[in-house]
Amino acid sequence: MxxxxxxxxxxxxxxxxxxxxxxxxxxxxxxxxxxxxxxxxxxxxxxxxxxxxxxxxxxxxxxxxxxxxxxxxxxxxxxxxxxxxxxxxxxxxxxxxxxxxxxxxxxxxxxxxxxxxxxxxxxxxxxxxxxxxxxxxxxxxxxxxxxxxxxxxxxKDITDTVRGMWYSLLTGLLVTLVIGSIVVSRISFSIIRPIEEITRVARNITQRQYESRVRIKAKDEIGQLAGAINFMASSLEQQMYEISENQQRLSGVLTNMTSGVIFISEQRRIMLVNPAVEKLLGTPGHEIVGKLHIEAGKSFGLSQYIDRCLDKGEKFREEVHIYYPEERILDVNFAPYINFKGEARGVVVVLHDITEIRRLEKMRSDFVANVSHELRTPITSIKGFTETLLEGAMQDEETCRNFLQIISDESERLYRMIRDILDLSKIEQKRIPLHMSQVNVQELIASAAAVIHDQAQRKELSMALPTGEPDIWLMTDKDCLQQIMLNLLSNAVAYTPEGGEITINAKREGRNLKLQVIDTGIGIPEKDIPRIFERFYRVDKARSRDSGGTGLGLAIVKHLVENLHGQISVESKEGKGTTFTVTLPML
Known part of the structure; x- marks a missing residue:
């Protein structure tokens, strides 16, 4: 300026x-x-x-x-x-x-x-x-x-007079220039200063400093221009604040959504993804934004549906399987993006991960099948032996007694199964109240070991209890902890061959208590380890059924541990044994 x-x-x-x-x-x-x-x-x-x-x-x-x-x-x-x-x-x-x-x-x-x-x-x-x-x-x-x-x-006189007049004119011109420079400088400053102020505010507005204002009180056209600039700056500030707020809200919604959101432009390039998409696709957002969807998505099925939505401009919903970075089942909604002119300018894709839902549905189906199977076996036995007795076997006292004993055992097994199912349902729904008290861990372990001592002795199993550690007291629900130990020990006895060993450890680790049940049993195949806490899931179904198990013990243990705010893990090698580790907070 x-x-x-x-x-x-x-x-x-x-x-x-x-x-x-x-x-x-x-x-x-x-x-x-x-x-x-x-x-x-x-x-x-x-x-x-x-x-x-x-x-x-x-x-x-x-x-x-x-x-x-x-x-x-x-x-x-x-x-x-x-x-x-x-x-x-x-x-x-x-x-x-x-x-x-x-x-x-x-x-x-x-x-x-x-x-x-x-x-x-x-x-x-x-x-x-x-x-x-x-x-x-x-x-x-x-x-x-x-x-x-x-x-x-x-x-000569005329020439001298004219020359003198020229000298006077030049002198006056010089004086006028000096005085005029001062006056004109002041005038130009008074004209330019408001323009410079307006320019400064306009430049600040381009740099997003919307709080800048023109400090001019004039009533002329410059003052009117300054007022218009101030009004524009105030309006822009309000609009940018609203835009920023909307962006923050949109960003907050997209960031915290568990469903993935992708926006694809009409050039078939990814323009926006939220963190859920990054997790689903296993790729950071900055690496896929700007790329073609077929290149970034790494799923032919998903890309095919995106192209269909772009080409036809129709809204639809499909179930898509993706295999990278891991296999997932997605419920995907495809919808065209319509701008303010009513033109389709892209596609909005919303992805819902339903892998867990499908897994739960499968588990539910398996549960129904397993319950039906487990219930059918004792009921079939009871029905068969009852019919045999009714057809005349009651005349033979010894045969009658054997059949009645079998009916009694199958009834007991049926009762235990129903009881375990009801207990598991109550535990899952947190309908069993916790009665917290100080529990001596060594005494509780000894009490649980005494309950299964006869079973272990019949199989000639040796059992080692915790030693060397001073008394450990834990604020917990005694009945829940005892049931956890009983189920783990019963499981160890059931799957450990005769002459095997069972070791129980209890020790402090920081603010946690670690309980371990280690056996030298048949072990668990690696592929079965993720599923052993499912209802009715058995690694060795014949052996489990022969042992009288219901297939619900580990599922009950898992939910009881979670109710006590703890964690359970398992390590096992087939043919060498299994170690169950329960970690509980020491409140």
Whole structure:
């Protein structure tokens, strides 16, 4: 803006200088012409007066009389007077001896006078050494022009006057420029300062500093412009605040959504993804934004549906399987993005991960099948032996007793199964209240081991209890913890061959208590480990059924541990044994 101020100042000063220069030139010319006109008229009158006085023949031809008559009419020598005959010979000159003067027949003013006109000429006089003005009038005798009277006067005074006027004009111009520079600088500053202020605010607005305002109180057009800029800045600030708030809300919604959201442009490039998509696709957002969806999604099925939505502009829903970074089942909604003109400009894809839902559905189906299978076996046995008894086997007392014992065992097994299912349902729904109390862990482990001692002894299993650790007290629900230990120990006894070993460890680790049940049993295949906590899932179904298990023990253990805010894990090698580890917080 400084350049504009300098340009404005120089422009105004240039205009002032030009106006002054033109006016000075005009007035100088007018003054010079006025002086010249006055001098010309003076010389013309002087010449005519002399011509009237000497036009008589006796005077014009007599040089002594001529000189006397001229001196009578013009006694002073302020004006140079020259009388010339028609041949150009000087008859009289009041400033020089006529003998010294050359013939004037070629002088322009003389030639004009001989033609009957008043001759006027300006030129440098070699005789006097400066510019002169010459005015010549004819001397008429009757009807004949017999000569001319020429009057001349130096133009030195006029030239000096005009030169002085030019000096005064230039001095005035210089003073005017100095004063004008100061005045114009102040004026230009007063004009430019509001513009600079408006420019500053406009630049700040482009840099998103919407709180900037123009501090001008003027009532003129500049003030109106400043008011308009301030209103625009205030409106922009409010709009950008609303846009920022909407963006924050949208970003918050997208960031915290468990469903994935992808926006694909009409050029089939990914323009927006939320963190859920990054998790589903296993790729950071900055690596896939800007790429083609077929390249970034790594799923032909998903890309095929996106292309279909882009091409047809229809909204639909499909179930898609993806296999990278892991196999997942997605419920995907495809919808075209319509802009404010009603034109389709892309596709919005919403992905719901239903892998767990499908897994739970499968587990539910398996659960129903397993329950049906497990219930059918004892019911079939009870029904078969009952029918056998009713058909006449009751007559044989020993056979009857054996059949009734089998019916009793199967009924007991059926009862345990139903009881475990009900207990598991209550635990899952957290309908079993926790009664927290200080529990001596070593005593509880010893009590649980005593319950299954007879089972272990029948299989000649050795059991090692925790030793060396001082008494460990834990704030927990005693019944829940005892049921956990009983189920783990029963499981270890059931799957450990005769002569095997079972080891129980209990130790503190920081603010947690770690309980371990280690056996030297048949172990668990690696592929079965993720599923052992499912209902009715058995690694060795025949052995489990022979042991009287229901397949619900580990599922109950898992939910009881979770109710106590703990964690359970398993490590196992097939044929070498299994280790169950329960970690509980020591409150």
């Amino acid at each position: 400084t350049r504009f101020r300098i340009k404005l100042t120089l422009t105004i000063l240039g205009l002032i200088s030009l106006v002054l220069l033109l006016m000075g030139t005009y007035f100088a010319k007018v003054l010079e012409n006025s002086y010249l006109q006055s001098l010309q008229e003076l010389l013309s009158r002087e010449s005519r007066l002399i011509a009237q006085a000497i036009h008589f023949p006796d005077v014009f031809t007599d040089k002594a009389t001529l000189e006397k008559r001229v001196l009578q009419v013009a006694p002073t020598d302020e004006v140079r007077l020259t009388v010339i005959d028609k041949d150009g010979v000087v008859l009289y000159d009041n400033t020089s001896h006529r003998a010294e003067l050359e013939n004037h027949h070629d002088r322009p003013e003389f030639l004009a006078a001989l033609s009957g006109e008043t001759g006027i000429s300006r030129r440098f006089s070699e005789t006097l050494g400066h510019d002169m003005m010459y005015v010549a009038v004819p001397i008429v005798h009757g009807t004949e022009i017999v000569g001319a009277v020429r009057s001349a006067m130096s133009m």
